[in-house]
Amino acid sequence: DAKTTQPTSMDCAEGRAANLPCNHSTISGNEYVYWYRQIHSQGPQYIIHGLKNNETNEMASLIITEDRKSSTLILPHATLRDTAVYYCIVRVVHSGYSTLTFGKGTMLLVSP
């Protein structure tokens, strides 16, 4: 199973872009990169996922390097409500079915 490395915490000013990095140097060719976030006292929330190409949805953009050893989650205009722990996860297969292994994530603090 590929492991991920994320910074423990990051700060961002409200209205600015938040760029959250993730290293996954042992990722295999058929493993996806997923991003979830967890706002305090709530359950995790799916944000975005990708395999090779960059992806964008209404919440964020995901940039994956060409060698797939790292990725960056971009929140283009961070708001106070984006303050949360962000998890970068590499999809694993468990007994024939997919599951998610959550690490410790990055605590993003968005300030006024």
Next chain:
Amino acid sequence: NAGVTQTPKFQVLKTGQSMTLQCAQDMNHEYMSWYRQDPGMGLRLIHYSVGAGITDQGEVPNGYNVSRSTTEDFPLRLLSAAPSQTSVYFCASKLTGSDTQYFGPGTRLTVL
């Protein structure tokens, strides 16, 4: 849709007591799972189910039992609670073949 619901939100038990954490989803998801979250540990998978009548162990199954008699419900049973089981418990569900998990709001359990 109510999504994934969990009851109770908070529970205090004495060592040796038993209880059942309830989880229900109304999205007709085949896959359901239970995680526990401890400070500094991220989320760890306890048990999961890929459909009614089918369950399997995750990373930390000891001390917990599950059953899946219906698609909608996936209760987690603690037969003899221990202080080490003090944690926040999250239930999640998803469609088989999809990798987007939907999480419940969590149950905060304290075992004295």
